[in-house]
Amino acid sequence: xxxxxxxxxxxxxxxxxxxxxxxxxxxxxxxxxxxxxxxxxxxxxxxxxxxxxxxxxxxxxxxxxxxxxxxxxxxxxxxxxxxxxxxxxxxxxxxxxxxxxxxxxxxxxxxxxxxxxxxxxxxxxxxxxxxxxxxxxxxxxxxxxxxxxxxxxxxxxxxxxxxxxxxxxxxxxxxxxxxxxxxxxxxxxxxxxxxxxxxxxxxxxxxxxxxxxxxxxxxxxxxxxxxxxxxxxxxxxxxxxxxxxxxxxxxxxxxxxxxxxxxxxxxxxxxxxxxxxxxxxxxxxxxxxxxxxxxxxxxxxxxxxxxxxxxxxxxxxxxxxxxxxxxxxxxxxxxxxxxxxxxxxxxxxxxxxxxxxxxxxxxxxxxxxxxx
Amino acid sequence: xxxxxxxxxxxxxxxxxxxxxxxxxxxxxxxxxxxxxxxxxxxxxxxxxxxxxxxxxxxxxxxxxxxxxxxxxxxxxxxxxxxxxxxxxxxxxxxxxxxxxxxxxxxxxxxxxxxxxxxxxxxxxxxxxxxxxxxxxxxxxxxxxxxxxxxxxxxxxxxxxxxxxxxxxxxxxxxxxxxxxxxxxxxxxxxxxxxxxxxxxxxxxxxxxxxxxxxxxxxxxxxxxxxxxxxxxxxxxxxxxxxxxxxxxxxxxxxxxxxxxxxxxxxxxxxxxxxxxxxxxxxxxxxxxxxxxxxxxxxxxxxxxxxxxxxxxxxxxxxxxxxxxxxxxxxxxxxxxxxxxxxxxxxxxxxxxxxxxxxxxxxxxxxxxxxx
Numbered sequence: 044x045x046x047x048x049x050x051x052x053x054x055x056x057x058x059x060x061x062x063x064x065x066x067x068x069x070x071x072x073x074x075x076x077x078x079x080x081x082x083x084x085x086x087x088x089x090x091x092x093x094x095x096x097x098x099x100x101x102x103x104x105x106x107x108x109x110x111x112x113x114x115x116x117x118x119x120x121x122x123x124x125x126x127x128x129x130x131x132x133x134x135x136x137x138x139x140x141x142x143x144x145x146x147x148x149x150x151x152x153x154x155x156x157x158x159x160x161x162x163x164x165x166x167x168x169x170x171x172x173x174x175x176x177x178x179x180x181x182x183x184x185x186x187x188x189x190x191x192x193x194x195x196x197x198x199x200x201x202x203x204x205x206x207x208x209x210x211x212x213x214x215x216x217x218x219x220x221x222x223x224x225x226x227x228x229x230x231x232x233x234x235x236x237x238x239x240x241x242x243x244x245x246x247x248x249x250x251x252x253x254x255x256x257x258x259x260x261x262x263x264x265x266x267x268x269x270x271x272x273x274x275x276x277x278x279x280x281x282x283x284x285x286x287x288x289x290x291x292x293x294x295x296x297x298x299x300x301x302x303x304x305x306x307x308x309x310x311x312x313x314x315x316x317x318x319x320x321x322x323x324x325x326x327x328x329x330x331x332x333x334x335x336x337x338x339x340x341x342x343x344x345x346x347x348x349x350x351x352x353x354x355x356x357x358x359x360x361x362x363x364x365x366x367x368x369x370x371x372x373x374x375x376x377x378x379x380x381x382x383x384x385x386x387x388x389x390x391x392x393x394x395x396x397x398x399x400x401x402x403x404x405x406x407x408x409x410x411x412x413x414x415x
Numbered sequence: 416x417x418x419x420x421x422x423x424x425x426x427x428x429x430x431x432x433x434x435x436x437x438x439x440x441x442x443x444x445x446x447x448x449x450x451x452x453x454x455x456x457x458x459x460x461x462x463x464x465x466x467x468x469x470x471x472x473x474x475x476x477x478x479x480x481x482x483x484x485x486x487x488x489x490x491x492x493x494x495x496x497x498x499x500x501x502x503x504x505x506x507x508x509x510x511x512x513x514x515x516x517x518x519x520x521x522x523x524x525x526x527x528x529x530x531x532x533x534x535x536x537x538x539x540x541x542x543x544x545x546x547x548x549x550x551x552x553x554x555x556x557x558x559x560x561x562x563x564x565x566x567x568x569x570x571x572x573x574x575x576x577x578x579x580x581x582x583x584x585x586x587x588x589x590x591x592x593x594x595x596x597x598x599x600x601x602x603x604x605x606x607x608x609x610x611x612x613x614x615x616x617x618x619x620x621x622x623x624x625x626x627x628x629x630x631x632x633x634x635x636x637x638x639x640x641x642x643x644x645x646x647x648x649x650x651x652x653x654x655x656x657x658x659x660x661x662x663x664x665x666x667x668x669x670x671x672x673x674x675x676x677x678x679x680x681x682x683x684x685x686x687x688x689x690x691x692x693x694x695x696x697x698x699x700x701x702x703x704x705x706x707x708x709x710x711x712x713x714x715x716x717x718x719x720x721x722x723x724x725x726x727x728x729x730x731x732x733x734x735x736x737x738x739x740x741x742x743x744x745x746x747x748x749x750x751x752x753x754x755x756x757x758x759x760x761x762x763x764x765x766x767x768x769x770x771x772x773x774x775x776x777x778x779x780x781x782x783x784x785x786x787x
Contacts, residue, residue, distance in 0.1 A: 044429055045428060045430070045432045045435050045436070046429060047425060047426060047427050047428065048426040049424075049425040050422070052421075053420070053421040053423075054419060055417060055418075055419050056420065056622070057416055058417075063417050251635075252662070252665075252666060255627060255628060256627060259623075263623075287623075293624075294624060
C-alpha cells in the first residue's frame with residue numbers, strides 16, 4: 044500500500060513568538076481579518092499580541108469575533124462575506140478549534156464561490172486566502188491540519204471540509220495564552236488531543252512517522268493528565284507543562300493530518316451535535332469502548348497503545364480519564380439507533396483498522412453512555 | 416527562545432509509488448530533466464520507473480547523468496545550463512545524496528542567475544524549478560531538506576546551500592531501489608542517517624518534535640545496523656528492513672531540516688574533501704569522539720542518546736560501528752591544524768549545544784583518526 048506524508052504549515056514556536064516574528068505577516072498581505080470567539084482571544088492576550096504585531100509592520104485589520112462553539116456553516120459564510128467586503132488579504136484565526144476551523148472555512152469561502160450544498164464536497168479551486176492559526180488551547184491540532192469541522196444542520200452532525208488548500212500557512216504556538224484555561228477546558232482539550240494521537244494509531248493510514256509522533260504525543264499528554272488529575276479549579280500548570288501539552292497537541296494534529304480520525308470522532312460528533320457534549324469529552328467517553336473492540340481483534344495494537352500510556356489495561360486508562368471528564372448523558376435506544384445510522388454514513392468507519400459493524404457501534408454507545 | 420518547524424515536501428511512500436502516482440508529475444509541468452549519477456539509477460530501476468511514469472502522462476524529458484560523488488559547483492552550473500537550454504519545467508533528482516543535492520542546486524540555478532561567488536550566500540529570489548527527489552540509498556535525507564551540499568573548491572571543503580526554496584516539492588520513497596546496495600554503501604549511508612538523528616539532538620535548534628523523530632530514527636537504524644553487523648558482501652536485507660532504514664533516514668532528514676548538523680559534519684566535510692573518505696563513514700569515525708565531549712559537559716544528554724541506541728556507553732556504540740565502517744586514514748599534525756581552522760569557520764560549531772573549542776576539535780580528530 045502507498046501512503047503520503049504532507050504537512051506544509053510553518054510553525055513558529057515559543058514565548059512571545061508572535062511579537063518576535065511580526066515581519067512574517069508582511070509576506071501575507073496588507074490587510075488582515077482576525078477570526079475569534081467572543082471573549083477568550085481578548086482575555087488571554089493573543090488578540091492583543093496579534094494586533095501589536097500587525098501595527099508594528101503597518102498591516103491594517105478588522106475583527107470578526109462571532110465564532111461560536113461548534114461553528115455553523117452560516118458563521119463561515121458570514122465571516123467570508125465580511126472578508127470579501129473588506130478586501131482582506133489573509134485570515135488570522137485565534138482560539139480553540141472553533142475559531143481556527145471557522146477561519147479556515149472563511150479563508151476558502153472568501154477566495155472562491157462555493158454553494159452551501161458543495162461545501163463538503165472536497166472539490167475546490169486552488170484559491171484560498173493565506174491562514175495564520177494561533178491555538179489558545181492544547182487540543183484540536185487544527186493549526187496543522189487540512190480540516191475545518193463545522194456544524195452541518197443538513198446532516199444533523201458535525202462534518203469536515205478536508206482540503207490541502209486550507210493548511211494554515213503559519214501557526215504560532217505560544218502556551219502563555221493557555222494560562223487562564225479552566226480545569227474543564229484543559230482536560231477536555233487534552234483528551235481531544237489524546238484521542239487524535241490514539242485514533243491515528245488505529246487508522247488504516249497509520250505509518251511509521253504518524254506512529255512516531257503519536258506515541259510521543261500520547262506520552263506527553265498522559266504525563267500531564269496524571270499530574271493534574273483531580274485538581275479541579277485549583278489546577279496549577281507550570282509553563283513547562285503548558286508547553287508540553289501544546290506541543291503534544293501539535294504533534295497529534297500532524298498525526299491526524301496524515302491519518303484522519305476513526306469511528307470515535309464520528310460517534311462523538313453525533314453526541315456533540317444532538318446532546319451538546321463537549322467534543323473532547325465525547326471522544327474521551329468513547330475511546331475506551333473502541334479500544335476494547337480493537338483489543339478483541341488486534342490485542343497487540345491495543346496493548347501497545349495502552350502501554351505507551353503507562354498502563355496495562357484499558358480499564359486503568361478509563362479509571363483516570365472518565366472521572367476527569369465527568370459524566371455523559373443517558374441515551375435512549377432510539378437515540379443510539381439514530382446516531383449509529385449517522386455514524387455508518389461517515390468515511391471514519393472505513394478509516395478504522397478494526398472496522399466496527401453496526402452492532403459494535405450500538406454497543407459502544409451503550410457501554411459508554413448507558414452503563415455509567 | 417523561539418524556533419520553527421517547517422518541512423513542506425509531500426512524500427509519497429511505498430512499493431511502486433512512482434508508477435502508482437504518475438499523475439502527480441502533471442502538476443509540475445510538461446518537460447522534465449532527470450538528474451542522476453552515471454550508473455546506479457539505471458541499474459536499480461528507479462530511472463526506468465520515472466521514465467515510464469512520465470511517458471504514461473505525456474511528459475517529455477531529458478537526462479543529465481553526470482553527477483559525481485560529492486558533486487562540484489561546476490556540475491551544478493553545467494546541469495542548470497542544460498535545463499535552461501531545454502526549457503525544462505521541473506527537475507527529478509534520483510540517487511543518493513549527490514544527485515539529489517546537485518538536482519536542488521540545478522533547480523535553483525536554472526531559474527535565476529546567481530554568480531558562483533554568491534552561490535552559498537543564502538540570498539536568492541523565490542524562483543526555483545519544482546524538484547522531485549527519489550532517494551535510492553537510506554542515508555542523506557536530502558529528499559526532505561532545504562540543503563544542497565556541494566564541493567566548494569574555493570573553501571577547500573564541502574559547503575551547503577540552505578534555502579527553503581529548494582525543499583523538494585515531492586519525494587518518492589520506494590525501498591526496492593535499495594535492493595542491490597553493497598554492504599559498504601548500506602553501512603556508510605545508514606551511519607550518515609544515524610549521525611543526522613544524533614546531531615539533531617545535539618543542536619541548539621533541537622526541539623520536542625525533532626527529538627521525537629530523531630529518537631525513532633535512531634532506534635530503527637541501530638536495530639538494522641545490529642542485524643547486519645559483520646555480514647559483509649553476504650548482507651541480506653528483507654524488504655521490511657529496507658523500508659525501516661529508508662523511513663529512518665527520511666525522519667532523520669526532517670530532523671536536520673529543523674536543526675542543521677553539528678561539528679561532526681563540519682569535521683567530516685574536511686575529511687571527505689581532502690582525504691576522499693566517504694561522507695557517512697567520516698561522520699561515523701567522528702561521532703563517538705564528539706559524544707564523549709558532550710558527555711563531559713552534559714552527561715544526561717549523551718546518556719539519553721546512547722540509551723536510545725540500546726547501549727550504556729559510547730564505547731559500546733563505537734565497538735559496533737567502527738568495525739562496520741572500516742579504518743580511517745592517518746592525519747598529520749599539520750593536517751589536523753589545517754582542517755580545524757576550516758571547521759572553526761563553519762556555522763556548525765555555533766549550532767552545537769556543547770560548543771567545541773579549537774583544542775577540542777583537534778583532540779577529536781586526533782582521537783578518531785590517529786589512535787586507531
